[in-house]
Amino acid sequence: MIGGEPVEAVMVRYGEVFLKSERVKRRFVSAMAENIGLALEAEGFAHRIETYRGRILIYGDDPARIAKTAARVFGVVSASVCTVTTADIEGITTAALKRAERRLRPGMSFAVRARRSGVPGFSSQELAAAVGSAILERFDGVGVDLTHPDYEVSVEAREFGGLVYDEKIPGPGGLPYGTQGEVITLLSAGIDSPVASWLMMRRGCRMLHINMHGGRFGGADVGRKVLQNHARLSSWVPGRALDLLVVDMEPFFEVITALKEPRYRCVLCKRFMLRVAGILAEERGAHAIVTGDNLGQVASQTLANMAVISAATTLPVLRPLIGFDKDEVVGRARSIGTFEANPGEIGCAVAPRYPSTAAPAETIARIEEEIDAVGLAERAAASVRVIRAKNGAVEEAAPTSDDT
């Protein structure tokens, strides 16, 4: 706005995309604006989005709810309901007084935070001083406290207008969804893998989920919890379809449970999953496989086994949780909304009591040769079923099998 009446809007702050070159930045900001638009459409908000250097403005009927929706979009550092006014001291001061009126009470301290960018004629200090004096003059019994104010009003003079706001809803940060190419996440009913998927989505990766359906072996079943994880994760990329590829693991489990030696099952199983994920990734142009791998949480999660397992695919295996503590994973799962989906530990019906902690690569290669692991993986990848989720809900009816 360059003149006219002050109007309420939502201001979106983005951070890291500032590190990029001008060309990349433009692409990222436009992707983020598109994603915000999809999120608002999914909620049924009529809106108009304007992108500026360092800020995105959204106009619409219910700024408070629009801000809440925008604050869940990847790439967004924070969203604020704000008054957009003229980029001069007078317009900004008037809007600041109006905002302060709603929340500033006698006995409260306040601070004015000012920014100025591309607007000549006054400094940010002068702007802050002008707004601060106007507030002191208008309101009785209030005082300035710049370090621990009870009330904080922010004012910005920018090329495209003046902005006044006094609340910030924190966003997830990260990079706009879809700017980083596709990856495929091994999604389970557990706590870890949904967090791994979310972290990579937040880093801009287009996501594809894959789940290994245990059939009568259950252990890695596509039950209610997997679908719930899948659906909840889709709520973070509103308006976009998120696909879950369900792979039938039953034939493979039939084969490995018939083997004499049970202790290599976990390594064989994980190698098989990576192999199938690798086939499907290449079919669909995904560049990496994402897992919820930790170190040392279960007996088979050793570095030695990880080396043998990784070698089952030529694609990079991304393990965003590899450096996390369990309580950090749980904290993330709670804030993402996937934690309540998994109240307990999920057992695996195929895992042996004493899995090997250092499966020798040669032994594994020999067993895989014997059972034709490559052929099994190719057939499993060919049998895939797709379950699409969108806006937090699964589009296909849930299967009737159990969760365990």
Place this chain on the structure above:
Amino acid sequence: MIGGEPVEAVMVRYGEVFLKSERVKRRFVSAMAENIGLALEAEGFAHRIETYRGRILIYGDDPARIAKTAARVFGVVSASVCTVTTADIEGITTAALKRAERRLRPGMSFAVRARRSGVPGFSSQELAAAVGSAILERFDGVGVDLTHPDYEVSVEAREFGGLVYDEKIPGPGGLPYGTQGEVITLLSAGIDSPVASWLMMRRGCRMLHINMHGGRFGGADVGRKVLQNHARLSSWVPGRALDLLVVDMEPFFEVITALKEPRYRCVLCKRFMLRVAGILAEERGAHAIVTGDNLGQVASQTLANMAVISAATTLPVLRPLIGFDKDEVVGRARSIGTFEANPGEIGCAVAPRYPSTAAPAETIARIEEEIDAVGLAERAAASVRVIRAKNGAVEEAAPTSDDT
């Protein structure tokens, strides 16, 4: 203690190791106790360590400083100076009153937090009530507030004695150093790789650092900042030697800067580093290569390039920062103590202006064949120089070359 005079000690809490089996738990607790012992020796504290179910107790002359030292050991959730007394209500109450006397003042609210484990005769509620009443009786003008107390005293009745404390120093958490096998981290002068190394050390991995010395090309030099990062990281595993393998990259840089096509240099360079790291890892029994890789931070950090780069080694490449935002990495670097080592961005003298964002695997393979990348890597790995750090300091004199 089972009787005798109350005594001051340091109590160490550990968390995640409780997830393990009894056998693994014993191994982890004893590794953590050993590491705490090494840390205290490095600081010159005479001490005695006792390990119990769920708690480690340290006796020594300066509990406050011992607690601070113990609170930097991986696996430790928190450390508290505490009074160790008899495991009965009377002994605990007397110790709690004595502790409260030092910090509880008229007008303050307080809360008693009680735990009981393996001690019969009273419940934790009864213990809390007894201590609370005694405090109310002894101190004037104080009141109970269980939700937001000004002062909080914790009391525990355990098989081995009563514990009373009112302060907690948070520890790094994670798993005891050395319980997870060895990994090798590509350490640079930057912000990211030291954080990646620290996170994997915190997850229990024995660490080895490797740095690519650019020689006259400078870009990846083992300058003051690399040594500083290396030394600071060694301060997190006191009493243990941390080795930095310095590889001479100059011959490789000579070759790739002579190539007509500059845009594949970043991919060639990273593949070369992984190749050399892989050779040295296998020589020394390390199971994985750790990098500070992010997504989308620099032009060559694309998923497509990551796939081509990863294929240079058969070892798993662990990228603990792959799901991190830049500000999260910076926050970690600050708390670890490696951030101030790197005030600015570090440029690379060899990187082209426009690096390829999707280097074709076949082109890379052809160039590597032409330049004999395998032979170059083997010679580079053979020329390695070792710089050992211990207790936060480098044991070898720093080289005189520049930092850039």
